[in-house]
Amino acid sequence: MKRLILHVGLHKTATSSIQQTLAGNAKALSQQHWFYPIFYRHDQAIINHSIPFYSLYCSQPEHYHINIKNGDSRIIDDANRDYQQQIEQLLNMETNIILSGEDISMLPQKALQALKENIVSKGFDLTVFCSVRKPYRFTCSELQERIKSANGRLDNLTVQRKSDIIETLQSVFTDNMVFCNFEQDAQTEPGAVMSMLLRMGLDTTDFTLHHSNQGFGNLSTRFLAHLNQTHPTIIGDQLNQQGRGFFSHSVDEDTFLLTEQELDQVQSTLNEENQRLHHLLGPEYCDKDYATIDAVKLDLPMAKKLIEHYTNAHTLIAGVDFILQHASISAVALVHTLGLSQETCYRLALTYQTSHIRHAFAFIAMAKKAAPTDRLIAQHYERLKTRFLATIKLGIGIVTYNRLSDLKKTVNSVIEHTGIHAADAHPVLRSVRLFVADDGSSDNTSQWCRSQGIACSQGVNRGVVRNKNRALYYLHHQQQCDVTILLEDDCRPIDDTWFHDWVVASFLWGHINFAHQRIIKKEGAVFAGNGQAYDPFACRLVTGQCTGCYCDVLEAVGYLDPRFEGYGAGHVEWTERFVKHGHTIIEGYGDDQHGVAKKITLFPAIDHGLLSQDAPTFKNEAQLKRNQALKQRINHQTRCPWPWKDEAEKVEFLADISEQCVDQLSAV
Numbered sequence: 141m142k143r144l145i146l147h148v149g150l151h152k153t154a155t156s157s158i159q160q161t162l163a164g165n166a167k168a169l170s171q172q173h174w175f176y177p178i179f180y181r182h183d184q185a186i187i188n189h190s191i192p193f194y195s196l197y198c199s200q201p202e203h204y205h206i207n208i209k210n211g212d213s214r215i216i217d218d219a220n221r222d223y224q225q226q227i228e229q230l231l232n233m234e235t236n237i238i239l240s241g242e243d244i245s246m247l248p249q250k251a252l253q254a255l256k257e258n259i260v261s262k263g264f265d266l267t268v269f270c271s272v273r274k275p276y277r278f279t280c281s282e283l284q285e286r287i288k289s290a291n292g293r294l295d296n297l298t299v300q301r302k303s304d305i306i307e308t309l310q311s312v313f314t315d316n317m318v319f320c321n322f323e324q325d326a327q328t329e330p331g332a333v334m335s336m337l338l339r340m341g342l343d344t345t346d347f348t349l350h351h352s353n354q355g356f357g358n359l360s361t362r363f364l365a366h367l368n369q370t371h372p373t374i375i376g377d378q379l380n381q382q383g384r385g386f387f388s389h390s391v392d393e394d395t396f397l398l399t400e401q402e403l404d405q406v407q408s409t410l411n412e413e414n415q416r417l418h419h420l421l422g423p424e425y426c427d428k429d430y431a432t433i434d435a436v437k438l439d440l441p442m443a444k445k446l447i448e449h450y451t452n453a454h455t456l457i458a459g460v461d462f463i464l465q466h467a468s469i470s471a472v473a474l475v476h477t478l479g480l481s482q483e484t485c486y487r488l489a490l491t492y493q494t495s496h497i498r499h500a501f502a503f504i505a506m507a508k509k510a511a512p513t514d515r516l517i518a519q520h521y522e523r524l525k526t527r528f529l530a531t532i533k534l535g536i537g538i539v540t541y542n543r544l545s546d547l548k549k550t551v552n553s554v555i556e557h558t559g560i561h562a563a564d565a566h567p568v569l570r571s572v573r574l575f576v577a578d579d580g581s582s583d584n585t586s587q588w589c590r591s592q593g594i595a596c597s598q599g600v601n602r603g604v605v606r607n608k609n610r611a612l613y614y615l616h617h618q619q620q621c622d623v624t625i626l627l628e629d630d631c632r633p634i635d636d637t638w639f640h641d642w643v644v645a646s647f648l649w650g651h652i653n654f655a656h657q658r659i660i661k662k663e664g665a666v667f668a669g670n671g672q673a674y675d676p677f678a679c680r681l682v683t684g685q686c687t688g689c690y691c692d693v694l695e696a697v698g699y700l701d702p703r704f705e706g707y708g709a710g711h712v713e714w715t716e717r718f719v720k721h722g723h724t725i726i727e728g729y730g731d732d733q734h735g736v737a738k739k740i741t742l743f744p745a746i747d748h749g750l751l752s753q754d755a756p757t758f759k760n761e762a763q764l765k766r767n768q769a770l771k772q773r774i775n776h777q778t779r780c781p782w783p784w785k786d787e788a789e790k791v792e793f794l795a796d797i798s799e800q801c802v803d804q805l806s807a808v
Contacts, residue, residue, distance in 0.1 A: 150270060276430045284361045293365050297398075403430055541580070542582060558633065578607075605704040671747060689718075
């Protein structure tokens with residue numbers, strides 16, 4: 141009696157590899173008197189027997205996603221006549237046959253019964269093989285596969301009840317049914333594919349194993365799930381010409397698992413499924429636990445891979461949206477890394493203008509940088525800038541030591557030109573906080589600040605690094621300012637809109653410095669840029685009279701390193717850290733001492749609205765030499781999370797800023 145082996149999956153149990161291996165070893169099979177058929181449609185070879193059998197036996201073949209993708213949904217009668225003819229010819233053969241198709245397991249009971257009767261009526265002794273995964277691992281793998289195939293999403297998670305399928309298979313095929321444990325087979329020496337073929341009674345000695353259907357990593361899967369939601373491949377029963385493409389390779393290798401929040405949506409169903417499988421097949425088919433994965437985290441190199449590999453012209457905007465949702469990456473850094481065009485930046489600005497004003501403004505700023513004279517872009521830039529500034533809480537820290545006369549001028553200038561008025565809402569910004577970081581002055585600085593209602597630190601002299609950190613910690617950590625601007629006491633505003641550009645530049649570039657005239661006038665000191673907030677000078681030198689930074693970037697980069705004591709090097713090391721961290725995206729190439737081009741470090745800088753009178757410094761050559769040596773030793777670091785070295789210094793540092801007077805001159 142001729143035999144027929146029907147392999148029905150289940151899904152995500154190496155079925156594609158089994159089919160590739162069987163089809164690729166036709167000669168070895170024939171020597172053992174077995175035949176693995178190949179079907180044809182539109183001159184395309186079909187080795188997955190799901191396609192002809194599911195199409196022929198399901199109730200609505202026009203809705204079958206394979207038929208839709210193949211263009212057969214509109215000519216389904218023609219397709220099924222073709223499949224019917226090939227199946228009848230096959231079953232009339234006097235040979236042993238192996239069929240493999242995971243979608244066959246999805247057929248309802250009546251369809252499976254009809255298929256069984258047709259096979260048996262042709263004189264075959266039928267055996268059905270089914271490999272089963274544990275519910276949770278199957279759910280993750282099956283969801284990953286559906287997402288990869290453009291049929292799955294993550295916004296409405298469900299668990300496919302394979303227990304229903306197993307129960308149906310048992311009821312239809314009864315004693316002809318053989319179940320096996322996929323996890324156990326995968327862990328054996330021959331592996332899941334060869335274990336299944338051996339179980340079928342095949343001699344695999346001369347077989348060549350074929351691997352197929354590469355699984356996708358966590359980030360690739362989630363990125364494609366987002367595109368499936370925004371650009372579905374199938375709408376109704378029609379292919380969407382604006383749908384995302386199909387891809388066969390993953391750009392990451394992390395296993396796709398659910399997050400804890402996603403697991404919460406389906407855990408009760410998984411528990412029920414495990415109970416049913418325990419009853420139907422036994423405890424070895426059940427999950428012992430549900431492993432989860434942390435929230436999605438992306439860096440710039442991976443963001444670039446995802447965008448370049450999986451997007452095209454009409455899915456690029458959606459791809460960028462996913463990146464910005466799941467990565468601590470600035471829009472400006474993304475524009476630079478991906479090389480986004482002016483047109484794309486403009487489209488992104490319009491996309492985000494109602495949902496995320498900061499993203500919208502960043503993209504329109506980059507469009508303006510690319511096309512500074514475009515009138516339409518300029519109009520959108522000014523409109524979005526006004527809305528952007530209204531979201532910002534600005535912190536202004538003035539660092540000082542024994543220069544009360546200069547400090548008074550700078551404080552009064554800041555108050556006058558920043559629009560700070562007691563108890564009044566700020567006309568441009570959400571709010572402003574003013575703070576004086578006094579490094580233990582002996583000229584009554586702290587007393588004067590208190591008399592003016594200005595928050596001021598109180599501590600002994602520890603040097604400029606410690607003092608700038610006092611201002612940063614108070615404004616960033618305690619006051620939660622969006623943008624922090626540090627002014628030295630001899631650098632002051634002279635224009636009522638000075639803070640507009642400093643806030644904008646700090647936000648766009650993460651970190652911005654003062655373009656002092658003595659720097660930008662030096663030959664070769666300015667590499668590029670025009671000094672505008674959206675296109676700052678790219679300087680080879682840096683000075684610290686005024687520095688601005690954005691909160692998200694400061695959180696990533698950290699404070700000035702407290703190991704720098706006294707004068708010199710601390711501000712430069714901190715500034716270089718912003719560049720290393722990938723937030724301050726200003727790059728260039730210059731010649732070294734041998735005339736060879738090399739990548740050079742450039743610092744963004746603007747000079748708008750400030751006057752630096754360059755009071756005498758407290759330069760100390762011994763301190764400078766020691767700090768320069770320290771900088772060489774720690775050049776590798778990218779983050780300094782706290783402004784103190786140890787617990788004792790932490791106590792002292794916090795005491796410096798613990799008893800502040802109410803900053804009555806800060807606009808709220």
